[in-house]
Amino acid sequence: MQRFSLYQEEYHPSPLHFTWLEFKQNHIAVVGLYCLLFFVVITVFCPILAPFDPTLQSAGDLLIPPAWYSNGGISHLLGTDALGRDILSRVIYGCRMTFGISVILVILAMLIGVGLGAVAGMSEGFRSSFVNHVLDSIKAIPTLLIAIIIIAILGIGLVNSMWAIMLALIPQFVHQTREFVSREMKKEYVLAAKLDGANNIQIFFRSIIPNMGEALVVQATLALSISVLDISALGFLNLGAQSPMPELGTMLSEGIEVAYIAPWTIAIPGGTIFLMMISINLVGDGLRSALRNRLLH
Amino acid sequence: MSNVFVRYFNLMLITLVILSLFSFFLAYLFPGHPIENLTGVRLADISQLENSEFKYRSGESMLVQYWHYMSALFEGNWGKSFNSGLPLYDEITNVLPASIELSSYALFLSVLVGIPLGFLAAMKHHKFTDYSLLSVSVLGYSIPVFWLALLVILIFSLQLGWFPLSGRISLFYEIPKVTGFIMLDIFLSEIEDKQAAVNNVIRHSILPTLSIALVTTTLIIRITRRSVIETMNTEFIQAAFARGLSTRQVLFRHGIRNALMPIFPLLAMQFTTLLTNAMIVETIFSWPGIGNWLIQAIYHQDYPAIRAGMLAVSALVVIFTMSIDLTIRLMDPKRRRLKRAAI
Numbered sequence: 226m227q228r229f230s231l232y233q234e235e236y237h238p239s240p241l242h243f244t245w246l247e248f249k250q251n252h253i254a255v256v257g258l259y260c261l262l263f264f265v266v267i268t269v270f271c272p273i274l275a276p277f278d279p280t281l282q283s284a285g286d287l288l289i290p291p292a293w294y295s296n297g298g299i300s301h302l303l304g305t306d307a308l309g310r311d312i313l314s315r316v317i318y319g320c321r322m323t324f325g326i327s328v329i330l331v332i333l334a335m336l337i338g339v340g341l342g343a344v345a346g347m348s349e350g351f352r353s354s355f356v357n358h359v360l361d362s363i364k365a366i367p368t369l370l371i372a373i374i375i376i377a378i379l380g381i382g383l384v385n386s387m388w389a390i391m392l393a394l395i396p397q398f399v400h401q402t403r404e405f406v407s408r409e410m411k412k413e414y415v416l417a418a419k420l421d422g423a424n425n426i427q428i429f430f431r432s433i434i435p436n437m438g439e440a441l442v443v444q445a446t447l448a449l450s451i452s453v454l455d456i457s458a459l460g461f462l463n464l465g466a467q468s469p470m471p472e473l474g475t476m477l478s479e480g481i482e483v484a485y486i487a488p489w490t491i492a493i494p495g496g497t498i499f500l501m502m503i504s505i506n507l508v509g510d511g512l513r514s515a516l517r518n519r520l521l522h
Numbered sequence: 523m524s525n526v527f528v529r530y531f532n533l534m535l536i537t538l539v540i541l542s543l544f545s546f547f548l549a550y551l552f553p554g555h556p557i558e559n560l561t562g563v564r565l566a567d568i569s570q571l572e573n574s575e576f577k578y579r580s581g582e583s584m585l586v587q588y589w590h591y592m593s594a595l596f597e598g599n600w601g602k603s604f605n606s607g608l609p610l611y612d613e614i615t616n617v618l619p620a621s622i623e624l625s626s627y628a629l630f631l632s633v634l635v636g637i638p639l640g641f642l643a644a645m646k647h648h649k650f651t652d653y654s655l656l657s658v659s660v661l662g663y664s665i666p667v668f669w670l671a672l673l674v675i676l677i678f679s680l681q682l683g684w685f686p687l688s689g690r691i692s693l694f695y696e697i698p699k700v701t702g703f704i705m706l707d708i709f710l711s712e713i714e715d716k717q718a719a720v721n722n723v724i725r726h727s728i729l730p731t732l733s734i735a736l737v738t739t740t741l742i743i744r745i746t747r748r749s750v751i752e753t754m755n756t757e758f759i760q761a762a763f764a765r766g767l768s769t770r771q772v773l774f775r776h777g778i779r780n781a782l783m784p785i786f787p788l789l790a791m792q793f794t795t796l797l798t799n800a801m802i803v804e805t806i807f808s809w810p811g812i813g814n815w816l817i818q819a820i821y822h823q824d825y826p827a828i829r830a831g832m833l834a835v836s837a838l839v840v841i842f843t844m845s846i847d848l849t850i851r852l853m854d855p856k857r858r859r860l861k862r863a864a865i
Contacts, residue, residue, distance in 0.1 A: 367798035377820050377828045378551050454666055458802055461668050462817055485680055495669035502664035
């Protein structure tokens with residue numbers, strides 16, 4: 226087949242593919258990505274993976290150490306806690322609670338935040354500056370403090386803490402979207418779309434969203450790490466998930482009472498949160514530097 | 523110059539008004555009667571007292587109520603705590619300095635460690651030092667601060683016994699409260715062995731400070747590194763190198779000033795992270811600060827305390843960030859032309 230070849234290469238990678246090529250250069254970030262996928266698998270398939278019921282208490286097996294201790298057993302691979310519950314099963318279900326809920330919260334917060342941000346970014350004059358002022362004043366308050374106030378209004382509990390964290394995450398997305406949209410609205414491709422007769426909604430969905438996608442993903446990983454940290458922090462402070470629930474922060478606060486004689490009861494849930502945070506942050510950092518490098522080329 | 527002042531003052535005023543409005547409406551959002559939530563006096567007591575003032579004002583419009591609320595705030599009458607029955611103004615002025623003290627130790631430590639390490643990483647960009655500092659910083663800001671605090675207690679207090687477990691100062695010392703900042707209070711007090719008391723305070727504050735400072739330090743390393751890398755790639759730095767200046771001369775004459783300027787507003791933003799982490803760590807170390815106090819207030823459903831505490835913390839954060847931002851704006855000629863002030 227005759228071909229008019231303008232470039233040396235046979236095929237031209239799309240921007241998305243370019244990002245992946247840059248991302249692959251960073252091996253640590255790829256490890257982080259696999260780690261994150263591992264958590265996703267655990268979150269989805271946890272009823273199959275967990276060997277025991279996470280709330281099953283067996284009075285005969287209190288505080289059995291993990292398998293690598295000399296007096297640990299193989300039936301409870303990571304040992305048991307003060308009520309004889311299997312820690313491995315609790316950690317697996319805890320991943321579903323902490324990680325799964327965080328993912329859902331971030332997606333919801335992103336949808337709402339991007340919608341509000343788009344409206345704020347496209348408006349002008351007094352309304353825009355008023356929204357700016359309100360947003361700036363909310364942004365100055367730490368998310369955990371907002372979450373604590375909302376919990377104080379709604380009452381203690383997992384569902385209430387989910388509402389609280391979602392509401393606390395929204396301002397960041399609004400802020401980012403508003404900045405991005407108001408910057409893009411001044412550019413020429415948007416002007417061209419406007420001249421073609423596109424209204425604001427069409428401009429936002431057809432022209433601006435495709436350019437914003439990757440920046441949004443980076444922001445989402447940031448929000449995901451905040452959300453994981455806040456859910457487990459609220460669980461730890463007994464403001465979020467309550468005691469029998471297998472939530473990682475709640476497990477940690479239960480472990481404090483026996484921390485001295487059974488250090489694994491706080492080491493394992495805490496380590497799981499730590500690993501989760503590392504993988505999220507590695508992927509976020511990798512994506513951010515991949516995007517920056519892609520723009521340099 | 524005066525223009526900048528007016529604009530910042532304006533923005534700060536609007537933000538504080540919004541915050542105070544929010545705290546006023548919290549009284550209506552919380553469960554229970556708004557008057558109870560605003561004053562902290564149980565309704566049964568009010569009817570016993572036959573306090574006509576409360577009745578009179580609760581019947582008026584929202585705006586008038588807000589006006590009275592604000593005038594009471596400025597008089598220092600913040601209501602009473604459900605839990606202890608003490609005036610909230612006194613309680614908050616008791617606990618807030620402890621938190622500010624802890625946060626400022628941590629901020630000082632993290633700036634002291636973070637900025638030089640950030641410069642080091644940036645100067646060795648794409649070398650081993652850079653990569654190792656970067657990986658350590660990822661580990662550092664991934665650690666959940668409450669887990670870190672627990673591990674630190676387990677290792678340094680329980681296993682090794684180097685540092686005390688909790689509190690701010692040993693009960694052995696009786697320091698009269700003057701400013702609320704324990705170090706100042708020790709100097710102002712008339713106890714016999716001031717040196718021993720100071721040592722005791724330092725031993726108590728090392729573990730909480732370290733566990734808060736770790737996250738902030740790693741964030742500061744990253745912010746500094748990025749800013750220095752960007753500054754070193756600019757053309758005036760290249761020009762300085764072309765004139766034959768050594769790396770040292772370039773860094774000290776041109777690099778540091780230009781790299782540090784954009785960092786300071788970001789550092790001010792870290793104060794909120796610091797305060798949040800301090801609030802969690804306080805509950806673990808039983809540090810008598812605002813975080814510990816607020817969380818206790820939630821456990822006891824002490825709504826007036828939550829309202830007042832939230833207002834105090836957010837006003838503190840806003841005033842702090844704005845004043846840092848204003849200082850930067852006045853110091854940095856490049857930023858003076860930007861149109862709108864923002865936190």
